[in-house]
Amino acid sequence: MNFFKKDQKSNRNKTESSTPLRMKLILGIIFVLFATLIGQLAYLQIGYGSRFKAEVQKSNSAVVSSQVPRGVMYDNKGRVLVGNTAKNAITYTKSVSTTIDDVYSISNKLSNYILIKNEKPTEQQIIDYYLGNKENSKREAARVPKSIRATEDDEKINKSIQQQVQAKHLKLSKRQETAALIYNKISGAYTLSTIYVKNDGLTDKEIAEVGEHLSELPGVGIGTDWQRSYPNGSSIQSIIGSVSTQKAGLPSDNLQYYLTNGYSRNDRVGTSYLEEEYEPLLKGTKSTSKVSTTSSGNIEQTKSVYSGQAGASLVLTIDARYQKEVQKSLEQIYSSAIASGAAHYSNGAYAVAMNPKTGALLAVAGISRDPKKNKTTNNALGVINQAFVMGSAVKGAMVSGGLINKIITPTDNVMPDVPVYLPGTPIKKSVYPVGTFGSLDASTALEVSSNIYMMRLAMKWVNAKYVPKEFISMPNTAFDTIRHNFNMFGLGQKTGVDLPGEISGIQGKSFNEHGQILSGSVLDLSYGNYDAYTPIQMVQYVSTIANGGYRMQPYIVQSIGRTSRNGKKVYIDYDKKPNVQLKIPWTPSELDVVRQGFWRVVHGTNSWGTAHKIKNVKPSISGKSGTAQTFYYDPDNPNQKNPPELVNATFVGYAPSDNAKIATAVVFPGLDPDLEGSYTLQMTKAMVQDYFKLYKK
Structure with missing residues (x-):
């Protein structure tokens, strides 16, 4: 009986003496692994740090397209019946990171240098512009009745805000009206697409002033647009037909047809007669550019991939x-x-x-x-x-x-x-x-x-x-x-x-x-x-x-x-x-x-x-x-x-x-x-x- 107890004690002492050895072995292995990891990190940081940093900041890229001049129509003697007249334009390209605050700021700044006279903002456009101001938006949101806010229904809340602003019957100055129109145009632009902010009646003074302040206007540029011209008279214009404006864009009755054929919603297309009948030929092939953006969403580089092909020319039988x-x-x-x-x-x-x-x-x-x-x-x-x-x-x-x-x-x-x-x-x-x-x-x-x-x-x-x-x-x-x-x-x-x-x-x-x-x-x-x-x-x-x-x-x-x-x-x-x-x-x-x-x-x-x-x-x-x-x-x-x-x-x-x-x-x-x-x-x-x-x- 005593012998048995002595043996148990002997075994317990052996177990206790072996435990520190295993722990030391495990700790040693962990130390080696950590040392290896630290060494590898140091190696990567020193050897490849700049490369990884470039990867993090590497640009995302997207291919965007732009319209080309529409095809010309000639009479049977080579005289131009329908041509394109180039005109200056103020453009805007929306970046990935553009916010509502950015849009509001750019609209107000740009309205200091150009005036849009041939358009009037609608009531809804005025409301949208007013709410584009962060302070106005917060103030109107705070005025929404508690009963509506308690519903947490965004649609009801937004409707209430719209009604509150509508009741104000806002009156804008000429400059503010232009700002509201600009806000509407650029806030509705597709990301990385280029739109025309003003392409009609642009003065030399406006071009010069916008050009001087381009650094303050991210996304804004000076480009050219075209419009149809009839150098030999317009008596045949009812046969030739018409082309939609960029504002009108694609005809609503054929919207799906055009979209499935690669058109954008604001593309100009022939809407009647010869312009419509020969639309696939007259429209030409859009130019394409590769737009690179940084990780923060800013446009870093725009590189032309394909310069495009102007629309086909039609020679008519008419003199x-x-x-x-x-x-x-x-x-x-x-x-x-x-x-x-x-x-x-x-x-x-x-x-x-x-x-x-x-x-x-x-x-x-x-x-x-x-x-x-x-x-x-x-x-x-x-x-x-x-x-x-x-x-x-x-x-x-x-x-x-x-x-x-x-x-x-x-x-x-x-x-x-x-x-x-x-x-x-x-x-x-x-x-x-x-x-x-x-x-x-x-x-x-x-x-x-x-x-x-x-x-x-x-x-x-x-x-x-x-x-x-x-x-x-x-x-x-x-x-x-x-x-x-x-x-x-x-x-x-x-x-x-x-x-x-x-x-x-x-x-x-x-x-x-x-x-x-x-x-x-x-x-x-x-x-x-x-x-x-x-x-x-x-x-x-x-x-x-x-x-x-x-x-x-x-x-x-x-x-x-x-x-x-x-x-x-x-x-x-x-x-x-x-x-x-x-x-x-x-x-x-x-x-x-x-x-x-x-x-x-x-x-x-x-x-x-x-x-x-x-x-x-x-x-x-x-x-x-x-x-x-x-x-x-x-x-x-x-x-x-x-x-x-x-x-x-x-x-x-x-x-x-x-x-x-x-x-x-x-x-x-x-x-x-x-x-x-x-x-x-x-x-x-x-x-x-x-x-x-x-x-x-």
């Missing part, structure tokens, strides 16, 4: 000098129609010229008018988006259809010139007295503009059943038959011109409320007094007759290229090739019937010829005139009774008659029928003579 002459003539002749009382109710006038062999548009002119205010504006675009009932000018297509479909032939095309008597309606006849002609052939019918001939041709064509004064019966396909024929010449359908916004015309009703075909209206359609067509459709139609049966697609952009850096040369990348949309299946003798009729309209000897006043014009003109009954529509009194009766006056033609180089269409809608005169003939004469003066060779 600037000829365009000016056509617009000038239209304005003068239309003014004389207004002065004489003939155009008292008229809402405009339109003229278009085309190369009948290629479809190239040579001139596009238009006038819109408010009859009540007698105010006129340029509206060349009306040539493609305004439709009118054109009257007898379309009879060439009607006769052509009769010949092509063998309803009549070049040797058998005589029809009795007897009026059409429908039950319960007035007599349907021509302008000349009943009995003037016993019968007419097709060419003479065109010469004297016989409505009777066209109606009888239509009845024969659709196999109508007709008993004078008793009844008329037509198949339900009658309208389709006649309209399909007009469509062959481009009447009643879009021509495909390279401009957005073209309409196909206006088609009248085919059936009444009981589902019965409007037989009388079929007859009206045959001589041009029912459906409405656009001026560009009319010039395409007459070009088809002039060139021998090729319906050419009209176009206004001849070629696309790149302008040299000095702006003196265009390198062409693409040339438009004429496009034949349809070949009319005429025989030469069938075509000759129509051409003879068009020649005799101007040069014939019959006293009922309608365009003899231009028979002496050189080179010779062939064509067809027309008048269509219409009425004055008062938008302020749409239900007016007995509106004034008016006529649309038209003329389509081509010259020279034997080898056409130019085709024209002129429309003067809404003239007084008693004072109609010969305005369309005067306009046609001016267009032909001016064209051949410019192109004598």
Whole structure:
């Protein structure tokens, strides 16, 4: 028993004596590790300290892009129709570390050196500027009722602050208004993006003062901007279209489309017509720069990566000098129609010229008018988006259809010139007295503009059943038959011109409320007094007759290229090739019937010829005139009774008659029928003579 206790004591003494040894071993290992760590830190500090410090302060970088000048548009002689005018601008580039306090400070400082006159800050912009001041913001926050603050609802608190400031009805000085506008512009800028603070009406004094104080204005710079210019006049601007401002930015209706195609929200884009149609080419390729920022967020360096590529250049088919002459003539002749009382109710006038062999548009002119205010504006675009009932000018297509479909032939095309008597309606006849002609052939019918001939041709064509004064019966396909024929010449359908916004015309009703075909209206359609067509459709139609049966697609952009850096040369990348949309299946003798009729309209000897006043014009003109009954529509009194009766006056033609180089269409809608005169003939004469003066060779 004693022996056992002694043994236990001996073991305890051994354990106690071994403990210090293990502790010493562990402490030794820890010491070695710490020594190694300290040595490594010292090594890194001494050997690599500067490198690590550079890494800590190393710049972050981002690639930003900037707009380039928009593409230039030239006329067919190389004259600039639409260019870019450079102008000075004050810019701002927002850094990563910019705070609201910075924005407020910069806005106030910069407003000491520039004044924005063409804008007024909105009430919201004034409130935002006021709250941009830290002291104002704290004061207004303290005034928020405790009940609202207790909710801890940021939206309610902010709304309360806004209402408090709004109730103050703040009044700002001119300088403060400018500061508020600047605050709004730069606070809304994207980080590292460059915006224009002022790019309109910047004076030399403002540039100089801002330049002297750039060190006090972080992010502010002096740069250049551009705006569209029209050195050869703006008469065609309604065709060219417009470009949005940087303030307006991307159109809201197509916002997602532009954003997915790499645009920024404040990018300027074409918003109408040629500017919109060729936007992907005109915009060019943005320049890109690599912006480096320090760890504190300040911009350290901006390095150009790609200088960008200016937008593509468009060469138009239009001659600037000829365009000016056509617009000038239209304005003068239309003014004389207004002065004489003939155009008292008229809402405009339109003229278009085309190369009948290629479809190239040579001139596009238009006038819109408010009859009540007698105010006129340029509206060349009306040539493609305004439709009118054109009257007898379309009879060439009607006769052509009769010949092509063998309803009549070049040797058998005589029809009795007897009026059409429908039950319960007035007599349907021509302008000349009943009995003037016993019968007419097709060419003479065109010469004297016989409505009777066209109606009888239509009845024969659709196999109508007709008993004078008793009844008329037509198949339900009658309208389709006649309209399909007009469509062959481009009447009643879009021509495909390279401009957005073209309409196909206006088609009248085919059936009444009981589902019965409007037989009388079929007859009206045959001589041009029912459906409405656009001026560009009319010039395409007459070009088809002039060139021998090729319906050419009209176009206004001849070629696309790149302008040299000095702006003196265009390198062409693409040339438009004429496009034949349809070949009319005429025989030469069938075509000759129509051409003879068009020649005799101007040069014939019959006293009922309608365009003899231009028979002496050189080179010779062939064509067809027309008048269509219409009425004055008062938008302020749409239900007016007995509106004034008016006529649309038209003329389509081509010259020279034997080898056409130019085709024209002129429309003067809404003239007084008693004072109609010969305005369309005067306009046609001016267009032909001016064209051949410019192109004598």
